[in-house]
Amino acid sequence: xxxxxxxxxxxxxxxxxxxxxxxxxxxxxxxxxxxxxxxxxxxxxxxxxxxxxxxxxxxxxxxxxxxxxxxxxxxxxxxxxxxxxxxxxxxxxxxxxxxxxxxxxxxxxxxxxxxxxxxxxxxxxxxxxxxxxxxxxxxxxxxxxxxxxxxxxxxxxxxxxxxxxxxxxxxxxxxxxxxxxxxxxxxxxxxxxxxxxxxxxxxxxxxxxxxxxxxxxxxxxxxxxxxxxxxxxxxxxxxxxxxxxxxxxxxxxxxxxxxxxxxxxxxxxxxxxxxxxxxxxxxxxxxxxxxxxxxxxxxxxxxxxxxxxxxxxxxxxxxxxxxxxxxxxxxxxxxxxxxxxxxxxxxxxxxxxxxxxxxxxxxxxxxxxxxxxxxxxxxxxxxxxxxx
Numbered sequence: 001x002x003x004x005x006x007x008x009x010x011x012x013x014x015x016x017x018x019x020x021x022x023x024x025x026x027x028x029x030x031x032x033x034x035x036x037x038x039x040x041x042x043x044x045x046x047x048x049x050x051x052x053x054x055x056x057x058x059x060x061x062x063x064x065x066x067x068x069x070x071x072x073x074x075x076x077x078x079x080x081x082x083x084x085x086x087x088x089x090x091x092x093x094x095x096x097x098x099x100x101x102x103x104x105x106x107x108x109x110x111x112x113x114x115x116x117x118x119x120x121x122x123x124x125x126x127x128x129x130x131x132x133x134x135x136x137x138x139x140x141x142x143x144x145x146x147x148x149x150x151x152x153x154x155x156x157x158x159x160x161x162x163x164x165x166x167x168x169x170x171x172x173x174x175x176x177x178x179x180x181x182x183x184x185x186x187x188x189x190x191x192x193x194x195x196x197x198x199x200x201x202x203x204x205x206x207x208x209x210x211x212x213x214x215x216x217x218x219x220x221x222x223x224x225x226x227x228x229x230x231x232x233x234x235x236x237x238x239x240x241x242x243x244x245x246x247x248x249x250x251x252x253x254x255x256x257x258x259x260x261x262x263x264x265x266x267x268x269x270x271x272x273x274x275x276x277x278x279x280x281x282x283x284x285x286x287x288x289x290x291x292x293x294x295x296x297x298x299x300x301x302x303x304x305x306x307x308x309x310x311x312x313x314x315x316x317x318x319x320x321x322x323x324x325x326x327x328x329x330x331x332x333x334x335x336x337x338x339x340x341x342x343x344x345x346x347x348x349x350x351x352x353x354x355x356x357x358x359x360x361x362x363x364x365x366x367x368x369x370x371x372x373x374x375x376x377x378x379x380x381x382x383x384x385x386x387x388x
Contacts, residue, residue, distance in 0.1 A: 002256050004100035005267035005388060009355035010036045010195050011250035013212045014343035017120050020199050020209040021247040026055075026062050026118040029197075029249040030070025033114060036195035037251045038074075041265060045074070049108040051082035052098050054091025054115030055347035056376075058084060059127045062347075066116060070249075086347075088376035089314060091115050092250065093350025093383060099254040100271040109259050114251030115347035124245065124346070145282050152376065153231035153242075155284035156315035160236045162283075163321045167236040170316035171224040174241040174340045177313060181215045181337025189336055193359045214244045214343040241316040246343030250351040252358075257388075268358045272368070272386040273299035279378045285318045287380025288372035289325045295370065295382035303328055306384070307366035310353040312373040313338030322372075336360065349373065350381065361387045 010033055015021030021029065030053065038045055053067025067082035087094040092115030102108035128135070135149075142148065160170065184190055196210035219240075229235035260267050275295035279287045288311055296303065309332055311319050319338070323330055336356055339349065350373060357369045365387070372382040 002104050002106060004103045004254055004271040005257050005260055006269050006271065006358055006385070007253040007255060007260055007265045007267050008037060008041050009193065009250070009252040009268065009351065009358050010040060011193060011348070011352050011355045012197050012248045013194050013209055014214060014345060014352070015209070015247040016213050016343065017245040017247070019213050019247070021118070021197065022120040023200060024197070026116045026121065027066055027069035027073050029118065029247070030066065030116045031073030032197055033195060033249045033251040034070055034074040034076065034112065037112065037253055041253055043253060045076035045080055047110050048076070048080050048112055049110055050102065051080060051112045052095040053082055053084045054095045054350060055084050056086060056088055056091055056117060057122045057124060057126045057346070058086060060122050061118065062122045070116065087379065087381065089312065089344070089346055090350050090373040090375045090379070090381040091347045093354065093371070093373055093381040096252060096254065096271070096351060096354060096383065097274045097381065100274065103254055103256050110253070110255045112251055112253055114249065114351045116249040117345040117347040118247045119245045119345060120247050147282060150281055150284065151231065152284055152314070153237060155282065156237045156242070156317045157232045157235045158283045159285060159321050160317040163317070163324050165236065165317050165320050167225065168221065169320060170236055170241040171221050173316040173320055174224060175219050175221070177334065177337045177340040178216050178219055180335060181212065181341035182217050184336035185211055185215060193355050212342045214246060215337070215341050237315055237317060241340065243314050243339035243344035246345040248343065248345035248348045248352065250348045250355050252351050252354060267388045268362050269385040269387050272384040275382045277380045277382070281378035284376065284378045285314060285374040286321065287374045287378060288318065288322050288382065291372050291380035291382035292322070292326060292370065295384055299384050301368065301384065306368050306370045307332065308335065308357065308360055308369045309333045310357045310369070310371035312344070312349060312353060313340045314344065314374050316340065318374050354383070358385055361385065
C-alpha cells in the first residue's frame with residue numbers, strides 16, 4: 001500500500017506587517033521557498049506532479065492562482081502545474097492533506113504543498129473590497145444564525161466567556177508564547193527550517209533577513225493589560241493576546257516511501273492520519289477541539305501518545321480552550337512559541353506550523369506530533385505525523 005511521507009519542510013522567517021518582507025511580491029516569496037526546497041533536497045522540479053498552494057486573500061497580487069506564478073518565478077519548468085486552495089487559515093495544511101491523498105491514491109508520485117500570504121501587500125479583508133461587491137454569504141445563512149455578520153474577534157470573546165478565561169490568563173499565554181519563541185531563536189532551533197531572504201532596505205542596501213521579527217522580549221502583564229479590547233468594550237481579547245498580521249511563505253515535499261528511497265531521500269515523517277471538523281460559524285474558532293478528537297480516533301491513538309503539538313494561536317482563547325477540553329500538557333503545546341509571537345501569515349501558516357513541528361520531532365526523537373488550526377467559517381484541520 002502506498003503511503004505519504006514528508007521529505008523536507010522549509011519556511012521563510014516570518015515578517016511583521018510593513019516589515020522586512022513588505023517589499024517582496026507574494027509570488028516571489030513563494031518562489032523563494034520552492035527554490036530552497038529543491039536545493040535542500042536535490043529535487044529535480046521537472047519531476048513534481050503538482051504544486052498545491054494555500055492562500056486566503058486571493059485578490060490583487062495574490063489572485064489568479066498565485067501558486068502557478070510561484071512555480072514560474074522559481075524558474076521551474078513550465079510543465080509543472082499548480083493550484084491554489086482556500087480553507088481560510090488552514091489553507092496550506094489542507095494543501096498537505098490534498099498532496100498526501102494524491103500520492104497515496106497514485107495520482108501523484110511527487111507533490112509540493114505550501115502556501116503564502118503577504119498581509120502587508122494584500123490586507124486581510126481585501127477580497128471583500130469594503131463590501132463593494134457584497135458579502136460571501138446570503139440572507140439564508142444570516143437568518144439561520146440570527147445575526148447580521150460573522151466576526152472572528154467576537155467569536156474569540158465568546159470562547160473566552162464560555163470557558164471563563166480571564167484577561168490575565170490570556171495575557172499570560174501571550175507572554176509565554178513570546179518567551180518560548182525568543183528562547184527558540186536564541187538556541188538556534190529555527191535555523192534548520194528557515195530559508196533566509198535577501199531584502200532591500202529603504203536606503204537601497206541589501207541584507208539577509210533570517211529571524212522571525214514579531215517576537216517581543218521583556219513584555220509584562222501590565223503593558224499587555226493596558227491594550228484595548230476592540231471586539232467588546234469590557235472584553236478580554238486584545239491585539240496582545242491574538243495572532244500577529246504577518247508576511248511569509250512555507251513549503252513541504254510530499255511523496256511515497258518507495259519514491260523517496262529511489263531518489264535517495266530520507267523522509268522526516270509520515271502523514272499518519274488527517275481529519276476535518278466543522279463547528280458553528282458564529283463562535284467559529286472551536287474547530288480544533290473536535291478535530292483533535294476525530295483525528296486521534298481515526299488514528300487509533302490517545303492524547304498521551306502524542307509527544308508534541310502545534311495548535312495555532314489565532315487567539316489565546318482558542319488555544320486555552322483547547323487545553324481545557326483536551327487536558328493536554330501545556331508544556332508540549334507550541335513549545336517554540338506560536339502565532340502570537342511568530343506571526344500568522346494566513347495562507348502559509350499551516351505548513352509553517354508543520355515545518356516547525358516536523359523539525360522538532362526529528363531533533364527530539366518524538367514519534368507522534370499533532371497539529372490543528374481553527375478556520376474561518378467554523379472549520380478545522382487536524383494532522384498527525386509519525387517520525388521516520
